[in-house]
Amino acid sequence: MTASNAVELGRLGLDQGGYLLIKHALRTVPVGSAIQVSGESPELAIHLRSWCRTQGHRIDFLSQTSADHAPIAIIYRGSAETGRWVGAQSTGDASMPQQHAPANWGLAGRSATVEAGSPSFEFPLNTRTEVWAQEVARLYAQALAAQWNPLAAIPWDESFDLPDEIEDAVVQVMTYLIENETAALIIPARFAAQIHPHFREVMQLLAIQAADEARHIEVFTRRALLRRAKLGLSTAGGQASLKTLLDETDFTLSGMLLSVLGEGSFLSLLLFLHQYAPDPVTREIARMVSQDEARHVAFGVAHLTWHVNEQPSCLDRLAIAIERRHDMLANTAGLNEEVFDALILLAAGSLQPEALRAGWNKVQTLISDMDQGRIKRLRKIGFSDSKAQSLSALHTRNFM
Amino acid sequence: MTKPFLLGAVAYDAKVVTIWDGFQRWFAQHDFAFDYMLYSNYEQQVEGHFSGHFHVAWNSPLAWLQAERIAARTGRTVKAIAMRDTDCDLTSVIVVRQDSPIQTIRDLRNKTVAVGASDSPQATLIPLLHLAEAGLDPEKDVNVHRFDLLVGKHGDHIGGERHAANALIDGRVDAACMIDGNHLLFAREGTLPANSTRILAQTAEYDHCNFTVLDIAPIEAVARFRELLLSMSYDDPSVRPLLNLEGLKQWRPGRTEKYALLARAIDRFHTIDAFVDKVSNACRYP
Numbered sequence: 001m002t003a004s005n006a007v008e009l010g011r012l013g014l015d016q017g018g019y020l021l022i023k024h025a026l027r028t029v030p031v032g033s034a035i036q037v038s039g040e041s042p043e044l045a046i047h048l049r050s051w052c053r054t055q056g057h058r059i060d061f062l063s064q065t066s067a068d069h070a071p072i073a074i075i076y077r078g079s080a081e082t083g084r085w086v087g088a089q090s091t092g093d094a095s096m097p098q099q100h101a102p103a104n105w106g107l108a109g110r111s112a113t114v115e116a117g118s119p120s121f122e123f124p125l126n127t128r129t130e131v132w133a134q135e136v137a138r139l140y141a142q143a144l145a146a147q148w149n150p151l152a153a154i155p156w157d158e159s160f161d162l163p164d165e166i167e168d169a170v171v172q173v174m175t176y177l178i179e180n181e182t183a184a185l186i187i188p189a190r191f192a193a194q195i196h197p198h199f200r201e202v203m204q205l206l207a208i209q210a211a212d213e214a215r216h217i218e219v220f221t222r223r224a225l226l227r228r229a230k231l232g233l234s235t236a237g238g239q240a241s242l243k244t245l246l247d248e249t250d251f252t253l254s255g256m257l258l259s260v261l262g263e264g265s266f267l268s269l270l271l272f273l274h275q276y277a278p279d280p281v282t283r284e285i286a287r288m289v290s291q292d293e294a295r296h297v298a299f300g301v302a303h304l305t306w307h308v309n310e311q312p313s314c315l316d317r318l319a320i321a322i323e324r325r326h327d328m329l330a331n332t333a334g335l336n337e338e339v340f341d342a343l344i345l346l347a348a349g350s351l352q353p354e355a356l357r358a359g360w361n362k363v364q365t366l367i368s369d370m371d372q373g374r375i376k377r378l379r380k381i382g383f384s385d386s387k388a389q390s391l392s393a394l395h396t397r398n399f400m
Numbered sequence: 401m402t403k404p405f406l407l408g409a410v411a412y413d414a415k416v417v418t419i420w421d422g423f424q425r426w427f428a429q430h431d432f433a434f435d436y437m438l439y440s441n442y443e444q445q446v447e448g449h450f451s452g453h454f455h456v457a458w459n460s461p462l463a464w465l466q467a468e469r470i471a472a473r474t475g476r477t478v479k480a481i482a483m484r485d486t487d488c489d490l491t492s493v494i495v496v497r498q499d500s501p502i503q504t505i506r507d508l509r510n511k512t513v514a515v516g517a518s519d520s521p522q523a524t525l526i527p528l529l530h531l532a533e534a535g536l537d538p539e540k541d542v543n544v545h546r547f548d549l550l551v552g553k554h555g556d557h558i559g560g561e562r563h564a565a566n567a568l569i570d571g572r573v574d575a576a577c578m579i580d581g582n583h584l585l586f587a588r589e590g591t592l593p594a595n596s597t598r599i600l601a602q603t604a605e606y607d608h609c610n611f612t613v614l615d616i617a618p619i620e621a622v623a624r625f626r627e628l629l630l631s632m633s634y635d636d637p638s639v640r641p642l643l644n645l646e647g648l649k650q651w652r653p654g655r656t657e658k659y660a661l662l663a664r665a666i667d668r669f670h671t672i673d674a675f676v677d678k679v680s681n682a683c684r685y686p
Contacts, residue, residue: 016587051581053581
C-alpha cells in the first residue's frame with residue numbers, strides 16, 4: 001500500500017468532513033482496489049461503516065492494535081461513482097455555443113459535463129441560427145455597465161412651468177410610451193424563458209432588456225404623474241397595433257417587428273423628445289431611455305444579420321411578416337390622433353400659430369427620420385434598397 | 401393483455417409513487433408487465449398479501465416477521481427474494497450529549513431515552529432490546545420518550561428519529577436512538593452538530609427491507625421479477641435516478657438470517673402478537 005492509498009484522519013471525524021479525504025484517496029485507485037484508513041475519532045468505525053454502505057464501497061475492519069496510527073479499516077473502491085458518469089455528455093465549448101442544444105443538457109452551463117439520464121427541458125429556441133448574434137456578449141456587458149438609477153439619473157426636482165395644454169400633451173405622450181414599453185417588456189421576457197440556456201448570453205441580454213423596459217415604464221409613469229393625477233388616453237388602434245407584436249411567436253420575426261422596426265422608430269422618437277420636449281425632466285428621461293433602446297435595436301439588427309447570413313431564405317419570411325402585419329392593421333387607425341397632436345404641441349411649446357407651424361414641421365421631420373432609420377437597418381440586414389424602402393413604408397403608423 | 405405482476409408497497413412518502421411509476425416504466429421496457437398498489441400502513445399490506453391482493457410485498461423488516469409468523473401459523477411459506485445493498489448489516493446507536501455524565505448503558509437507569517415510532521425496528525425496538533439485554537427494563541428502569549410519528553409505517557419515515565435527535569440537543573431527553581447512518585446524516589444537516597454528541601452504544605447487526613413472496617405467487621413471474629431487479633445497474637441512467645430515490649446502489653439476493661435480532665425484540669415486547677393472531681385466525685376461518 002503506497003502513501004497515497006493510506007488515509008490518516010487523526011482526530012478529524014467523518015461528521016467534520018473527513019469523508020472528503022477518503023473520497024479523494026479512493027479516486028486515486030482503480031475500482032475494486034483498496035485504501036487503508038486510520039484515525040482516532042471515537043465514532044470513526046461506526047461512521048465509516050454507514051458511509052461506505054451508502055456510497056457502495058466494501059469495508060473490512062481490522063482487529064484493533066495498540067500501535068499509534070494503525071489502520072482500522074480497509075475500504076475497497078465501489079463502482080458507483082465511475083458508473084454514474086458513464087455516458088455523461090459534454091456541452092461543448094465555453095466560449096462558443098453549439099449549433100444545436102439538446103433538451104437533456106437542461107440548465108447546465110456551457111462546457112459543463114451533464115450526467116446521462118438528466119431530465120429533458122422544453123426550450124423551443126434551441127439552435128444557434130435561431131437565436132444567436134455575433135455581438136451578443138459585448139452587448140450584454142454594455143447593458144450591464146449602462147444600468148441607471150431613475151432616482152439619481154433624472155432631475156425630478158428641477159423646476160419648470162408649462163401651460164396646461166402643453167403639460168397635457170406631455171402626459172398623453174407618456175401614456176402612449178408606457179403601453180409601448182409594456183409590450184417591449186413582455187416580449188423579451190417571454191422569449192427569455194424559451195431560449196435554451198446553452199445560449200446564455202442571449203437569455204441574459206433579453207432579461208436585462210426586460211429590466212430596462214421595467215425602468216422605462218417607471219420613469220414615464222412618474223413623469224406623467226408629476227403634475228397630473230392620472231394618465232391620458234389609450235386607443236383601440238394603438239393597442240391593436242401592439243397586440244400584433246405580442247401575438248408574434250417566432251423569435252426572429254418578433255425581433256424584426258419589435259426591435260428593428262418598432263424600437264428603431266422609437267429611437268427616433270426619443271431623440272426627438274430629448275431635443276424638443278418642453279421641460280428638462282422629459283428631455284433627460286428621453287436621453288437616458290434612448291441609450292437603452294439603442295442597445296435593443298443593436299441586438300435586433302445583429303441577430304437578424306446573423307440569421308440571414310446563416311439562412312438567406314429567412315429574408316423572405318421577414319418580408320412576409322412585415323406585409324402580414326400591415327394587412328392586419330390596415331383597418332385600424334394606427335397612431336392615435338391624440339398622440340400625433342400631442343407631439344406637435346410638445347414640440348411647439350405653445351399654442352402660438354408660428355410655434356405650431358414649427359412643431360408640425362418637426363413632427364414631419366421625425367416621421368421622415370423614422371423611415372430613413374428603418375430603411376438603413378433593413379438594408380443592413382440584407383434587403384435591397386428598393387425592398388427596404390417598400391417594407392419601411394408598410395410599417396405601422398403607430399411607430400412601434 | 402398480460403396480467404401484470406403486482407407489487408404491494410407502503411406509501412410512507414410521496415416519492416413512493418415516483419419510484420414505482422419509474423420502475424413500472426423500466427420493467428415495461430424489459431417486456432415485463434408490472435403494476436403496484438399502495439397501502440397506507442404495513443399491517444394493511446400484510447393482510448392484503450395473505451388475501452391474495454398482490455404477488456410480492458415490499459416489506460419492512462417488521463412486516464417480514466409478521467408475514468413469516470402468520471405463514472407459520474397458517475401452514476404457508478414465505479420467502480425473501482431480494483433486498484437493497486444498503487439494507488444489509490445495519491446497526492443502531494444510542495447517543496448522548498458530549499458533556500453528559502452518562503458513560504455506560506447502566507448510567508441510563510431512571511433517565512429519559514428518546515426513541516422513534518413505536519413500530520420502528522431501528523429507532524425503537526432494536527435499541528430497546530439492547531437496553532433490555534444490558535439489564536435495563538424499558539418498562540421500568542428507563543423513561544422511554546416515544547416520538548410516535550406515522551405509526552404503521554414501521555419507522556420508514558425519518559421524522560421520528562430527527563425529533564429524537566432534536567430533543568437530545570435541546571436537553572429534553574438524556575439519550576436518543578437512531579440508525580447508525582442517521583448519526584452521520586444528522587451531523588451533515590446540522591441537527592447534531594459535530595462533537596456535540598457521543599455514541600454510547602451500538603447494537604448488533606440486522607437487515608432491513610425485503611421483497612417478500614408467498615407460496616402461491618406465480619413462480620415464473622417471481623423469477624423474472626427477481627432476475628430483472630438483480631440486473632439493474634447503477635451505470636444505467638434510465639434506472640439510476642430510481643435507485644437513488646430508493647436509496648441503493650444495487651439489489652442483492654434476499655437473506656433472512658439477520659432478522660434474528662428484531663425477532664428477539666418483538667418476542668420480548670410482544671409487538672406483533674395481537675396482529676399475527678388476528679390475521680392468522682382470519683386466514684384459517686375466513
